[in-house]
Amino acid sequence: MAGRRRHLVLIGPPGAGKGTQATRLAAEQRLCRISTGDLLRAAAQAGSDLGRLAEDFMARGELVPDELILDLVAEELDRPGCASGAVYDGIPRTVDQARGLAGILGERGEGVERVIVIEVPESEIVRRLAGRRVCKKCEKLYHIGFAPPKLEGVCDACGGELIQRHDDRPETIQRRLAVYREQTEPVLAYYAERPGVTAVPGDRAVDEVAASIRHRLTAVGSGA
Numbered sequence: 001m002a003g004r005r006r007h008l009v010l011i012g013p014p015g016a017g018k019g020t021q022a023t024r025l026a027a028e029q030r031l032c033r034i035s036t037g038d039l040l041r042a043a044a045q046a047g048s049d050l051g052r053l054a055e056d057f058m059a060r061g062e063l064v065p066d067e068l069i070l071d072l073v074a075e076e077l078d079r080p081g082c083a084s085g086a087v088y089d090g091i092p093r094t095v096d097q098a099r100g101l102a103g104i105l106g107e108r109g110e111g112v113e114r115v116i117v118i119e120v121p122e123s124e125i126v127r128r129l130a131g132r133r134v135c136k137k138c139e140k141l142y143h144i145g146f147a148p149p150k151l152e153g154v155c156d157a158c159g160g161e162l163i164q165r166h167d168d169r170p171e172t173i174q175r176r177l178a179v180y181r182e183q184t185e186p187v188l189a190y191y192a193e194r195p196g197v198t199a200v201p202g203d204r205a206v207d208e209v210a211a212s213i214r215h216r217l218t219a220v221g222s223g224a
Ligand code: AMP
Pocket: 014, 036, 037, 038, 040, 057, 058, 059, 061, 062, 063, 064, 065, 069, 089, 090, 091, 092, 093, 097, 167, 176
């Protein structure tokens, strides 16, 4: 049974817009956002043991081992910022992570309230990821076609340099998509057997996707 805190899971292929939507949703619902991708990138930048280990997996487009991910999540959840609950962005990515998350929450007398699946066709994902650029300094996201900076290669917000993430290169994108199909799609089947799952089309404008998510969250029941 869900406890006092709320736990909302966003699932979708890489480039579905999970990060953008999770950030908005967390702000709207006053929850923290737990992004394992961001946490791992921060660890890599800090040069910690975890970061060095994670870097190799990330550069190849492979998943970081489940135990490391679950430890990170458990640690994050105990932060004061997560006192009202969390929006999960990029976790769970395997069935074992879904079970592990249920275990972590269960130990605290809590559970996942909603699972929102953001659906985007693969052709669109490849276009999005291949054109994605990120500010090295403030991590603001751009797209060279749909959301370019005013000045090429320079962040509008802070003047930082815009770079392409290693894992947004074409070979790695294909590997990440294969990993999603093989390891993360089974998570959808895992949650499908439980109440509270809903899907939204993600190949729309950011505001439209956000509105669908909001609508599904307020809708009574779990209907997809
Ligand atoms: P993301 O920013 O969510 O696309 O994650 C970038 C990369 O971090 C992934 O391709 C994985 O290598 C790693 N990663 C992020 N979250 C997880 C997770 N829950 N399980 C395993 N690996 C992860």
